[in-house]
Amino acid sequence: MLTILFDGIAYGMLLFVLACGLAVTLGLMNFVNLAHGAFAMAGGYITAVLMNRMGVPFLATLPLAFIGPAILGLVLERTLYKRLYTRSHLDQVLFSIGLVFMAVAAIDYSFGSQQQLIQLPTWLQGRIDILGVQVGLYRSFIIVICGALVVALQLILTKTRFGSRLRAAVDDPRVARGLGINVSLIFATTFAFGSGLAGLGGALGAEILGLDPTFPLKFMIYFLIVVTVGGTTSITGPFLASLLLGIADVAGKYYVPSVGAFVIYTLMIVVLVLRPQGLFERAR
Amino acid sequence: MTIALETKGLVKRFGGLQATDNVSFQLQQGARHALIGPNGAGKTTFINLLTGVIKPTAGQIFLEGQDITGLRPELRVQRGLARTFQINQLFPAMTPLETIGLAVSERTGGGRDWWRVTGSRREIIDEIVEIAQRFRLTDVLDEKTSNLAYGKQRLLEIAVAFACRPRVLLLDEPAAGVPEAERHELLATVAALPRDVSVLLIEHDMDLVFSFADRITVMVNGALFTEGTVEEVSTDPRVRAVYLGESVDE
């Protein structure tokens, strides 16, 4: 029982790690960036390649898995994305899907279409017994990182002026500029940061979700579910949402395996019908 | 004479704030009635309650005797209750022509017509032209609404309300953004509506209010403060204190 709960939480955290980058770009910047998964994939491949081809230790690859995609994101933002903030969501969808296709094919071309597998360091393998509950080490590791991320993000967004400036810039870029907010700078940093988070998520998720060129498409739906259910104005929203979804999914599959596949989708529909703005949207 | 619009013990709470505080209000048929009060007094909220944009916390609303408290907004409009918005609510991607045409054809039940081409009915054309001319929109009929100057958008806002041929018309600061010179003419068009049409006007421009209204209600902190004729209200020292200030003359 407790094990199921733990697995649920861990799975939820995993979802969050993957989705929080999107929670930033889509949620806070209101940019429909379906290419999120591509940045995640970039992070994953950075880790995989560094480990398998150059023998860099797992932990050491994580920062790079953040920085790499962040820089990539920054470059793309400055060159391409920035032209699209003012465009319709449809344009953004078209554009970012285009990027995804390119990324998929490019990765396929350079690394082949088969799975990329990584070997965790031994101290992250296996599981330990915490007061009767069998706890996977790696999953605990993910939980810890997630916790840290949430706290950090939440602080940045609420305790600094950055958060409110960002939301202002999103609400009305024209006027925000006219009132002295450097919109482009804010967007660029935010976007880079979001991409970085995506990359980190990819690196951490690869072990459990697997990593192949179709990654961005395969898991796009999951990212979106988390962000939508969580609501798009905060970080805590998606966080709680991932927990909820994770636990519901695991429990559902454990207790009623026959309908296991429905659980997550049905839950999403129900939530969104009852709370169209997302479960944890702050009241408007 | 009969009562066009009435509320009984109307209450609206926003969290802690009592935006509408137990308001029992009557709008006589054919009245030219003004609702004034400090900023944030709850005037717009009151209108939103009347038109069903937001649901009241308590109380009832009657339109010509019938309880419309639970009625959907569009149905209230179809029963002859039209309003303008304080902050323009328009169709940015449509043209003034389409906007007015829409309102007219909806009123004449054209909206369910999915086979005939829009504008193929002559009678609505004439009405559109009439309205467009009355509100000086003929020169921008085919521009994109989002590209109009604010003042023009303002006029369009009111023109649409007219196109609904309301029996009760609620105007939320219609003259905002309209140059001084044209405000009076604007209100003149309103005043010129048939006598059986009742008008409730919210306005902060006292020249307009005093010249337009035959009755004035003052609202403060969501509650009715006082009601009376222009003379009574404009000379009431308490009203001066909370709202009019010194510069306003009768």
Place this chain on the structure above:
Amino acid sequence: MSTNIADYVSATLTRRGRWGVGEILFWLIAAATLYFLPERHLILNEIAIIGLFAISLDLILGYAGIVSLGHAAFFGLGAYTAGILARNGIADPLLGLGAAAITAAILGFVTSFLVLRGSDLTKLMVTLGVALVLGEIANQASWLTGGADGLQGVTMGPILGLFEFDIFGTTAYAYSLTVTFLLFIVARRIVVSPYGLSLRSIRDNPLKARAVGIPVNRRLIAIYTLAAAYAGVAGALLAQTTQFVSLDVLAFHRSADVMLVLVIGGVGYLYGGLIGAIVFKVLQDVISAWTPQYWQFWIGLILVIIVLAGRERLTERVRTLWKGVAGRTAKSPDTLPKTSAREV
């Protein structure tokens, strides 16, 4: 004065209703391909079907502003309806179409209540969820749908008892093209009608739409149901012309592809779907023939370029071109304000 204004008014209002030169040309060419491109009929058939599917999406997205990532739900339901009927001996294509339209419409009506509220993103995800759940159901109900192996033994009778489906896909293409054309005509009528106008107003500003007395929800439900029926027919066409149905008629990529197709061609003027279908399919066919492994890259690149080149402007051009002389689309003032309020 007021009379010539009146003429101007009715002219401008009925403008959208008139058939432009480009339009007529478009359909003539489409018909001509029946004779001139015999060896391409198979893909043309697919294009016609996707085109219809995209038109259906355009009805809700372009005109009512309901975004959907789950439109395949109706497409798939239509496909399975037609397929299952055919497998159980009811082989008449038109009957199949009708049935597909009805079942899809019913599902559309029921689910329409889910997409009335919420932001674009919410709608995207709800529709998506519906499609996914439906797909899962189809997977589980293998006794009816053949599950993951797909629905076999679909054999269609001749259309109207006259035209047998042939291996060259000519009948199929003629059939799909005709159906698409007829349904297009209807859609075109609808969008230029007052009802269509009210839809556009709802998309623009629902609050205001209510304030002019438009029963917003009813209008949306109506169009969503209609669009679902269209999608159902498209699905049925696919099932009947390929005589096979598999789970991926309900898959996510169906919904995504049709969205792409529509957006490429341009939203909100019906032809977008058709043009998009042609562009997308032809590109995919050509490029993937040239590099079966990496065609996605080039498609992606093209998408990106299309967007950066300003898709909206491009499609705006096409739009005007379509309407020929008749079509003058809303332009932003290119002169100083013509008259200030006073001079009217």
Place this chain on the structure above:
Amino acid sequence: QEAVKIGLILPMTGPFASTGRQIEAAAKLYMQQQGDTVAGRKIQLILKDDTGVADVTKRLAQELIVNDKIAVMAGFGLTPLALAPAPLATQAKVPQVVMAAATATITEASPFIVRTSFTLPQATVPMAEWAAENGIKKVVTLVSDYGPGIDAEKAFTGAFTAKGGQVENLRVPLANPDFSPFLQKVADAKPDALFVFVPSGIGAQFMKQFVERGLDKSGIKLIGPGDVTDDDILNGMGDVALGAITTQHYSAAHDSPENKAFVEAFKKANPNMRPNFMAVGGYDGMHLIYEGLKKTGGQGGQALIDAMKGMSWTSPRGPVSIDPQTRDIIQNIYVRKVERRDGELYNVEFATIPNVKDPVKAAKFN
């Protein structure tokens, strides 16, 4: 006279791309080794990507038949993709060589279908028998919830219970990021062995999580058809895969000169790929087509398919033949165990069940 055209329709993009890649690579390799002329006629291979979508497969097949006038169509990565064009094969009398899809019934969909891969029951039933004979009493089956998975589940359950074993079934959604709930159920059931079938790509995740839960230590054997330990990615799985016991028709480690040559050539032509059971299916498929054409000199599909029936040869996987009755392949099934051989992980064969027919159809025919 103009070339003989072979239409090769595979999922080259999308989730099943790796299947396509393996087969394409093998087919190309075969042509490169055997030259591109047969019986004096040029062979032209036309590769098409069906993105794993059935109606596309059908359209492509149809186009290839009516426009390119192909003599044979081959490939077909998944069951529905193989079934969709079946009616065309019959209608146009074009042989359809199935190189991957593994649901038993496929060959019954058209008299022109012949298969060079395998059928799941064919690979699974021996597993059941081996398990029963090796002191395994209680088994939990865990399969991906789609055609092949359910096939495997049926086949194993049938054969194993027939031998007096005891089985509990679990099905996992095909798109399923996390196995933990199911593995937890397995842990609770405490079986002697866990029988697994998941599409090869997902196999790795499964292995890892299986070990992460410590199920291996709790003495649960991991058994199943070879997909979980797909040669292509086996090496990357690392020690978690060690000791997994599977039955299948091909292992890159199969000990025969033909195979050594094949594996070597394949690796040379495609660095960072290792041939797996898909590849060998493609390789043998091409061989079958070549030999068929040699016999018939390319006169007509009927002749070609007849020529293919009953054909037998030594494939890298060992001796194989085409069952004239069912047009399905008859081959040895090997019991293998994952071991480390000079630094790399391999499925090392340690027992052979010779000349296995597809049990499902075999049952029908007698």
Place this chain on the structure above:
Amino acid sequence: MSDLLTLQKVSAGYGEAIVIANIDLHLKPGEALAVLGRNGTGKTTLLNTIIGVTRHRGGSIVLDGRDLTTARSDRRAHAGIGWVPQERNIFKSLTVEENLTAVSRPGPWNVNRVYDMFPRLKERRTNMGNQLSGGEQQMLAVARALVLNPKLLLLDEPTEGLAPIIIEELLAALTRIIRGEGMSAIVVEQHAQKILGVTDNALILDRGTIVHASSSRALIEDPAALEQHLGVTAKKKPMRAASH
């Protein structure tokens, strides 16, 4: 003493449209200028052009010796311009307080001081931007411009939708700010009378060009000009229908 703001031959518009043409304008520190004109004559466009959110089509803009002709609008704001857009454009997903803190810059005008000026805002400090009454939004827009501590205020119809008593206070405050703190201001207004009392000079726009420029006092004294350009005549008679 030198100009604070100088516009020379400035033309600007939106997209292809040129809305204002050849505008020349000089503003001294501590000077207040009223911009009048009918609907659609380009008043807003003029202000928008100074803050830099329209399409520049020629001419030069210099603030306090810095050429801002090509500068991004956030740079202009930093250079010392505080803007009150006509449609207020309150940031809807920020609270009243965040609306202020997000843009505020060090200087005499801090959040508390504007709260003293508009107590109503203080009461509503935790409301989201889209949960404010029209007038409250107007106050917030003005307050938001003030906490930028600009050298130059651009006010586009600042008294619109405010209660008379608030308008009195606002205008009084403006006068104090301008006279007392030497802040300059350009004010677009519909009520000529109201604003001309506060400003030093006035100009009238028609069809995107300046058709009248003089001192405010001169304009008040010149009803002909008012009548001609604005159609403002002496007070309207009551139009109340005589019936009942």
